Amino acid sequence: MIILLLVSYYFGNSGEVSPYATGLVVAIVGLFWFWRRYKAKKRLGGLKELPGPRGLPLVGNIFQLGKFGNAQFCKWTEKYGNIYQVKLGNQSTVVISDPKLTKEIFSNDAVFTGRFVIPSMQFYDEHPGLGIFSSEGELWETHRRFLLRQLRDFGFGKSAMETLIMEEVQETLQRFMQQVGKPVSQIRQTFRLAVVNSLWTILTSQRFNQDDPKLIKLAFNTTQAINDVIESGSLVLFLPWLRHIIPKLSGYTKIREIFQENRVLIEDTIDKHKKSFKEEDLNDFIDVYLAEVRKTTDSTSPFYGEAAERQLAVSLFDLFFAGSDTTATTISWIILLLSKHPEVQQKLQKEIDEITGSSRKVSVTDRPQMPYMQALIDETLRFSTITPDGVQHRALADSEFHGYFIPKDVLIQPNLYYIHHSKAIWGDPENFRPERFLSSDGKTFIKNDNLQAFQVGRRQCVGETLARDTLFLYTSNIFQQFSIELDPNSVQPSISESEVGFLRAPLPYTVIMKDRLEH
Numbered sequence: 197m198i199i200l201l202l203v204s205y206y207f208g209n210s211g212e213v214s215p216y217a218t219g220l221v222v223a224i225v226g227l228f229w230f231w232r233r234y235k236a237k238k239r240l241g242g243l244k245e246l247p248g249p250r251g252l253p254l255v256g257n258i259f260q261l262g263k264f265g266n267a268q269f270c271k272w273t274e275k276y277g278n279i280y281q282v283k284l285g286n287q288s289t290v291v292i293s294d295p296k297l298t299k300e301i302f303s304n305d306a307v308f309t310g311r312f313v314i315p316s317m318q319f320y321d322e323h324p325g326l327g328i329f330s331s332e333g334e335l336w337e338t339h340r341r342f343l344l345r346q347l348r349d350f351g352f353g354k355s356a357m358e359t360l361i362m363e364e365v366q367e368t369l370q371r372f373m374q375q376v377g378k379p380v381s382q383i384r385q386t387f388r389l390a391v392v393n394s395l396w397t398i399l400t401s402q403r404f405n406q407d408d409p410k411l412i413k414l415a416f417n418t419t420q421a422i423n424d425v426i427e428s429g430s431l432v433l434f435l436p437w438l439r440h441i442i443p444k445l446s447g448y449t450k451i452r453e454i455f456q457e458n459r460v461l462i463e464d465t466i467d468k469h470k471k472s473f474k475e476e477d478l479n480d481f482i483d484v485y486l487a488e489v490r491k492t493t494d495s496t497s498p499f500y501g502e503a504a505e506r507q508l509a510v511s512l513f514d515l516f517f518a519g520s521d522t523t524a525t526t527i528s529w530i531i532l533l534l535s536k537h538p539e540v541q542q543k544l545q546k547e548i549d550e551i552t553g554s555s556r557k558v559s560v561t562d563r564p565q566m567p568y569m570q571a572l573i574d575e576t577l578r579f580s581t582i583t584p585d586g587v588q589h590r591a592l593a594d595s596e597f598h599g600y601f602i603p604k605d606v607l608i609q610p611n612l613y614y615i616h617h618s619k620a621i622w623g624d625p626e627n628f629r630p631e632r633f634l635s636s637d638g639k640t641f642i643k644n645d646n647l648q649a650f651q652v653g654r655r656q657c658v659g660e661t662l663a664r665d666t667l668f669l670y671t672s673n674i675f676q677q678f679s680i681e682l683d684p685n686s687v688q689p690s691i692s693e694s695e696v697g698f699l700r701a702p703l704p705y706t707v708i709m710k711d712r713l714e715h
């Protein structure tokens with residue numbers, strides 16, 4: 197309208213809209229529209245455009261998501277199919293809801309190995325894109341390879357690490373023993389402390405007491421800050437420029453304070469390792485990393501100098517952050533699901549009793565003889581799906597997937613919740629039924645590729661082995677010792693609902709433990 201008035205004014209018909217001006221404006225707008233369509237078509241290069249819901253300018257589809265964003269992603273899958281596009285703020289995101297397609301896109305082509313660097317969520321605000329989680333290209337590849345090798349040599353799957361995890365399992369068992377017969381709540385928090393402690397010990401060789409305030413801060417602060425941002429609508433994630441306008445209200449100030457606390461703790465720990473460093477006595481991940489930095493003389497190497505030390509700090513934070521709440525939340529789902537399903541709990545205890553009896557603790561070497569336990573863990577990972585939207589990847593260049601044009605910088609988001617709850621794949625996804633991962637005689641555990649809790653392909657979770665060992669050791673040793681039921685006098689939580697937050701966590705619940713081994 198403003199353009200129309202300006203053009204009318206120019207044509208000398210002050211105040212009135214002339215028909216010439218209207219024609220001219222319509223022609224200009226029409227030409228502009230055709231030009232944009234032509235450009236878009238040319239850009240597609242004969243490829244198809246992705247379907248998806250229309251969004252508003254600037255904010256895209258954000259306000260259509262609601263508190264439980266994943267429910268809307270599942271509805272859109274029903275409407276637009278297994279591959280469609282949405283806009284979160286000004287960020288285009290391709291949502292994939294089929295396990296074969298996620299495997300294909302994340303495994304085959306290095307172009308889909310990028311990451312979305314969220315400005316406010318970086319360990320070093322001034323050096324984004326470091327570490328394992330947020331890095332890309334050569335920096336990511338070299339560090340991921342190094343990390344996997346060292347963690348394998350230093351423990352992933354080794355007995356030394358089992359000993360460290362078992363220390364925390366024992367402490368948790370003792371805590372539970374003191375509470376036998378009484379209502380116990382705060383289950384997720386208890387496991388967070390235990391898991392955080394074993395991870396910290398594995399990475400730094402330092403162990404906290406489970407009541408140490410430093411440990412409590414480490415365990416809760418970062419997740420809490422991220423949850424606060426999500427609860428207040430995730431605006432700073434999708435509209436990052438808001439942090440400059442309303443830093444406090446958007447949650448940015450709080451997040452930076454917490455990253456600063458983490459920074460002090462991690463940098464301090466690295467400094468202590470530097471002071472006591474001995475080439476012939478490498479004890480943990482920090483030591484082996486520092487050894488690599490000391491022997492690197494090529495200034496172009498990612499392991500050279502001060503930049504490499506920053507990279508070490510962020511990698512430590514990534515491992516710690518990615519590994520602690522994920523594992524603890526999954527254990528808290530296991531406790532809730534087994535309390536709701538006493539028949540599953542009894543089958544598990546029968547298997548434990550047959551393998552170890554009560555004379556010794558369960559060890560990871562028992563796992564091959566425990567198919568029911570393995571099935572139970574996979575069924576929990578499927579049923580709970582703690583990362584319903586998975587972790588997004590970024591397209592590093594314009595590319596093609598199944599005839600669709602995928603522009604550079606678009607994010608690829610696996611709809612894990614949909615995949616794990618698809619009727620077509622699982623038959624009765626709403627039921628918690630470990631038997632779906634067993635052979636028909638119940639004697640053999642059967643892996644199912646449609647379970648993608650750790651995602652698949654080139655960026656698949658590096659901590660899967662550690663997570664599976666931890667889940668196995670906690671669950672088997674807790675249910676060897678205790679039978680657990682929901683407290684009949686407390687609120688009975690629904691298992692199909694969850695808390696709003698960064699991870700899909702169970703609603704709060706209260707249980708009563710009974711000592712099974714009491715003589």
Ligand code: HEM
Nearest residue numbers: 328329515518519522523587650651655656657658659663
């Ligand atoms: C039940 C527990 C866990 C679940 C469900 C889980 C899930 C995931 C998922 C879905 C991803 C994204 C993969 C991708 O982008 O393709 C991921 C990445 C990652 N996870 Fe885990 N994780 C768990 C435990 C752990 C543990 C114990 C550690 C390490 C101590 C860990 C470290 C990482 C790291 C460093 C990445 C980034 C990998 C990369 O970008 O290359 N996770 N995890």
